[in-house]
Each structure stands twice: as C-alpha cells, then as structure tokens.
Amino acid sequence: MNQQSLFPELSEATNQFLSREQHGLLIDGQTLLPAEHKTLEIRNPSTGLVIGHLAAGSEMDVDRAVHAARAAFEGQWSRWTPYERQALLYRAHEIMERNFDELAEIESVDMGAPISRTRAMKASMLKMILFFAAQSSNIVGETLQNGLPGEVTTMSIKAPVGVIGGIIPWNGPLVSQWWLIGAVLASGCTAVLKPAEDASLSVLRVVELLHEIGLPPGVINVVTGLGNVAGAALARHPGVDRIAFTGSTETGRKIIEASAVNIKKLQLELGGKSPDIIFADADLEKAIQGAAMGVFANSGQICFAGTRVFVQKEIVKEFCAGVAEFASSLRVGHSLDPDAQLGPLISNQQLERVMSYVRIGTEEGAELVCGGERLGGSLGDGYFVKPTVFANVNNRMKIAQEEIFGPVLSVIPFETVEEAIALGNQTPYGLGGAVWTQDISKALRVVKGIHTGVMWVNCYGLIDPLVGFGGTKLSGYGAKGGRAHLDTYLYTKAVYINT
Ligand code: NAI
Ligand code: MG
16 A cells, blocks of 8 residues: 555545556546556655656557447447436436435645635536436437428437547546536547546546446446557547547647547637736626636636736726735635635646746746746645746736746736737637626626637636536637537437438
8 A cells, every 4th residue: 555645534445546556547437557567756746756657648548548438339238228327327416415425535636726725626526427317318409491302301419429538638537428428428429538648547536436327338438548548549539439538728739739630520629818807897896706716716727717818098007006905815725724715736847837837937038926926835835836926917028928827927017908908809819708897788798809719707717607608719619518519529410311
C-alpha cells in the first residue's frame, strides 16, 4: 500500500480506492494492465507528492478498447429500448448520489479543486444525468412531405452513430465526463473515453460504479494515458466514428487533422479568452464579485473564464481597488482544507506556464495590482498561485490575447458601448462573455454584438444542461447541452417508402 495515498481526513472508501496498486485501464468491463506495462505518476497538486500510478495506455490498448466498444455496439446493447437506457440513467443518478462524497474526495485529491467546490458539484452532476435520462426517450425523426410521383411516404429517422471517442481535460472531469457518458447512454452509442493524464481518477471510479448497476461491458471503456499517445491513437482510429473533445485549441487542431482518416464528425470545445464587460451603471459590488469569480473560480482553470475584464473608464479606479481587495480575501489552500476557496493549479507545468504569463504581463507594461506570486510556507510544495489582478492592460498585450488558464484577471478600460464590443471581439476565441449594467437595452446591444457561444447578463458562468453552451471561432463547434447535444451521437437517415 502506498502510504502517501492515505488521508486520515477522508472516508474509508476513498482511501481504499486511492491505495490501489495501479489505476486504469477499464476495457470491456474489466480492469486491465496496459499492453506495454507503462505507468504514469499521479501527483497530488496540493503537495506535489506522488499518490499512485496510472496505466499509460498505448495504441494497442486503444485498439482493444475500440474493438470492445464496437462489439458492444453491435451486441445486446443495440437492442436495449429507450426506456431501458433511461432506467439505467436513473440508476446512475441514484448510485452517483449515494457515492458522491467519495467521488468529490477523489476529484479534490487528484486535481486539486477545493473540497468545498467538488462537494458543491453534486447538484450539477445529478442534473446532467436527469437531462440525459430525458433525452433517451426524446430522440425523434420527422414525417416529411414530398413532391414525388405516385404514393411515396417519406420520413427521417435518427440512429446512434456507433463508437464515440471522448477526450477530456483535467479541469473538472467529475462533471465534464457526463457530457459524454450521459449522451452515450441516452443515444445507444458506445465509447472509449481518454481522460487527461493529470486527472483520471474520478472518471475511473464513475465508470466502475456504472458497471455495478448493470452497464453492459464494453459500452463505456476508459483508456488512461498520455494525450500524444493514447489520445492521438483514439483520434486517428478508423474504428471510432466521432470524437467529442474538450481542451486546448492547439490539440483541437491536431484532432481535426486526425479526423480526416475516416471523416469523423467532431464536437470541439476549445480555449477561450472571454470578455466580461462592466458599465459604470452596474451594481458594482455584485459586478466585482461576479467578475472576480468568473476568473478565479477553479483557480482560473475554466474554459469560459472571463479573463478580459473591460471596465468603463469612470469606475476603473474603484473597480480595481474592489477586485484587488476581494482577490486578497480569497482563501487559497490545500484541496482538503474545508475552508479553502481556491486550490492549486493542476501541475508544476501549469504553474510555470501561469508564472511566465505573469512575467510577460509585467514586461508588457501592465500594472500588477495584487498577487503574481507562488504561495510559500506550508503550501510551498504545491502548485499554488495567488489570485492576480493586472490593471491598465491593453487588449493587444499577450496576457489579453492568449489563454493563461490560471487565476489571472486583466482590467482593460473602455469608454463607449461600441468600443467595448469592438475590443471584446478583438480575439481569435469565441466561447463566453458577460455584461454588467442596469440598462437592459445596453445589455442587449452587447449580447448581440459579441461573437461568442454564450453570454451572461449580470452574472457569470451559470450553466444548465437544458440550455447548454458552445463556442464559435477558435473556441470550437458543436453544442454542449440543449437539444443539439445529441447531434454528435446520432445520424439522420432519410427513408423513402413506395406505398
Ligand atoms: P490539452 O488540450 O493538450 O489536453 C486535453 C486532453 O487532450 C487531455 O486528455 C490530453 O491527454 C489530450 N491530448 C493531448 N494531446 C493530444 C493529441 N495529440 N491527440 C489527442 N488527444 C490529446 O491541454 P493540456 O496540455 O492539458 O493543457 C495545456 C493548455 O491548454 C492549458 O494551459 C490551457 O491553456 C489549455 N486547456 C484548455 C482547456 C479548456 O477547456 N479550454 C482544458 C485544458 C487545457
Ligand atoms: Mg493529478
């Protein structure tokens, strides 16, 4: 047993899970060793300590998993009725609810989000499962008119596409895996899921629990391992019909290239540099907190983080002082500290990346208002960065143009609505955005003017599966949530019946 993987403050179930010799792979309902017997170290980002080992899947393992997924797709699973798949999702809802504390603890230890945050994800996760349970009995085609001679009846039917490759990042797999798992179970597809090498544990545990409630072997397989090995093998595998990917734009491009092999349709949610626009007439106290948490939540590791905060000139001073005060009041701590509001970054590599952007910001002439340093003392071995605010940022600076994925907020002054919209759109990304004002017509001008897949008014980061979100421009394509979500998992067949 790995001593460093024991946490007295955690439940027995969590400790039992964490103390396993090796985690992954999960293929055809069984835990398998990787073909090449390679492993990766699992580090606790709060301490930097190795807490276990993760199977490093190879191309061969991906191939095994894809075959298992194909066999399951063509076997019994294809004869499950929508009601049976829906009932499975209800059982999933129940077992996830019952085991949620363990899942939250695993996630916090593995990827560093504070336990207060992962525990609070319960409602989001359960809502997603209910959303997909409803989708499973709502897959509809159409009866269509036609102008054909004779008596021809025409319709369209929707059918599951087959094997889905799911590639997800490390910033919140506990919830984000459900965009894939839920859709697979609702649609009747099967999947090979490749979680991020830095945070695979909650995915492995969730899929294990699903097997306990009757998920047939092979329907959802998990191949852990490196992105450029296991992820790349999955993206180019000719036996995979579609790919759902969340992650960086750079890796998204590689997946688009790999998809050419067999013309895979893709659902891509990529990077962002979202504008958060604050007018002088906004409720400033709410705007300060909302904009700050729009960046600092999850230590900035959120795709739609509102990292470019445009503030109307007359309130810039007041806003900067307020946001700096708020940032400094946030408790940054070990992910298992019950009072911590922000945890560490995922890895040393991410820490270095964020710190390098802090240096770049200073060199570019932005004014560092607060933060900008790694935390020391008892947090010195973890990957902690103080919430950081830069003022006097110009939208053309690197820190305003590139995705940092850390707790770094940039304040950019503006004067008019037109200027705010123009600056907000000066980015290659198009994921999220927000506007804070008491004037509804001003809010709507911004909502209509900003080219992004989601906009918030007087709030930031609210997500509901019934509504969904998605990106445009370099932030990707294909919907997450809403009715369009299942489009990635279904294809449409036109049927002509000569009667
Ligand atoms: P990444 O996009 O490379 O990783 C996301 C997933 O893709 C992981 O599961 C990874 O193993 C996999 N992957 C990596 N290379 C692959 C390849 N060639 N083919 C198939 N799959 C591959 O992101 P990474 O390297 O973890 O983080 C780097 C930066 O990317 C971050 O600093 C951040 O700026 C950005 N990022 C953005 C995310 C978002 O949601 N917008 C999520 C994660 C990272
Ligand atoms: Mg980790």
